Amino acid sequence: MSLFRRKQTPAQPTPPPAPAPAAATRHIPLGAPAATGISLSKGGSSSISLSKDDPAAQITAHLDWDGGSDSRRARGADLELYVLHVSAADVTAGRDRSQPIPGGAVYYRNLGSLEQPPYIRHHGDSRIPGRETTTIARPDQQGYALICAYSAVGNGVGSFKEYGARAVITDGRGQTVTVPLYDNNRYAYWVAIALVDFTHGSALISQVELYSRDGSEARPALYSNGRVGMDEGPVEFK
Template sequence: MQLTKGGNAPLKDRSVNLRLSFDKQPAGADIDVSAYLLRADGKVRGDADMVFFNQPSAVGIQLQNGNAFSIGTQELPSDVEKIAICVVVDGRPASALGAIQMSTSDGISFRHDVSDAPEAAIILAEVYRRNGEWKIRAVGQGFTGGMAPLARSFGIDVNEEPVVQAPPPPAPVSLKKVTLKKEGKVSLKKGGGEIRARLIWEGRYDGDGDLDFYCFYVMKDGRRGKVYWNNHGSRDRAPFITLSGDSQAAGMEEIVLHRPEEIRFALLAAYSALSNGTGSFQSYRPKVVLTDHAGNEVTIPLLNPNEFSYWVAISHIAVADEISISHVETYGVSGAMFSSNPPGTDAEAAPRLHPDGRFDVSLGEVEFKD
């Protein structure tokens, strides 16, 4: 069913996937998709009711791959009456997108032409409760200002001058984002709570693509190890690092450092499974997004076009007086036939993280899934 502006339709399924796409992808501009869980008065109950790049889930809703929401209507709190679905173009008017297309898993769609929109923010649609049932309405309303004014209009306490505090109180939402170039580095203050690292990638062809996210670590007491598909770690005991699971298709895996202060060094790495065949990491358009409790976000893109590298060391984390995050993007040796690789190296060998924080690639353990 194709909705026009102002039109509505019932949501047939209790679990709904809602995806947004754009006619144009403006170079150098971030497109931020967000959702707000609202009471009957049109305001959030608290800052936890804003779902966006830095806070990708709330009760009953999750942001996926930066442009889609998974909504479980039965799981939504009883005092949430509607969800506002919004798009913001950072630093530019929404007209840079040309048009926004919304589609749901039960066949509802809405195309909103924004080619003449002067505003940076668009309230695209509402998912709302009516007589005990859930419906969706095509809104297509422009909003003057960027994400911060939009969030404030819904009752969010926004702090645009992000400061990492220790220990953090329930903090205002921070909108600070940094994209690291190769060999770039950023520091966070200790005491900001857990650090989350998400490996996000798109599939090739029919959505295939099995990337595995690894965290090699050295603890303060000298213990070393790794959290990966065969050992998901632990939140409550050493190493206080967890992996969300093993996604064997395009999507996302998340590693959480629950107590970064217990870690001396960590190395985030990824492996492209043999089942993927040839094809560079770059072909999956992957990135690692790190966030902390204070709302800071560090994005690390992977750009190497080499089609025969199975391993990449992505980011090195060192914890001392501050938490230092470096974009290292170091690839393993080539797996192509007849490659002239250094003696002792293996394209399938994992990276190694040494006790002093140094790391190398293609010299570690070789381990395959059953």
């Protein structure tokens, strides 16, 4: 049974990082000079040059949040990083053949592995504002990865934007893409922040910012063609 959040006096939100002045979409082809410090605009995208022929190639996806304010942190600011994934072997093209991938999630209760499928590893839970991290390896084995955040029920009312949440994705070689949130949705337990598409010659990162229905604890679902379905996955409760 879902627990709906009671309305409370809102805390002053922390402004998100300012978007880069570049155009909303930048595509950097494989082998191009490294792109550093890109912050995506709403709905924007950017690429990280990542060779699928390099078995050591990896990207690191962080969920960063500072809690927003002292009063917000005192009421609770426990967020969880989830990475939903579709392997390269499961990718399908076109809407008709698309299907949700069951069980495809790495998070604090299913840490994953870098040595075997899904070649994604969660590096541990943080119950206080700070950072949670996953590493995504073997780009030749990856299709799509969806970076999501879940807000624990005990947090009460508060938007992910108020918590200062953002995704930061880097290849460890000088290329970093920050994915901010722009909407102040105060009654959603889930937000899908960024989609990483490995089906091209590079990792294309898109700002998606999709929210669950008010009070819904069902996590998002990631489809085999990269489509995101909110409120379609298993129910989570923390």
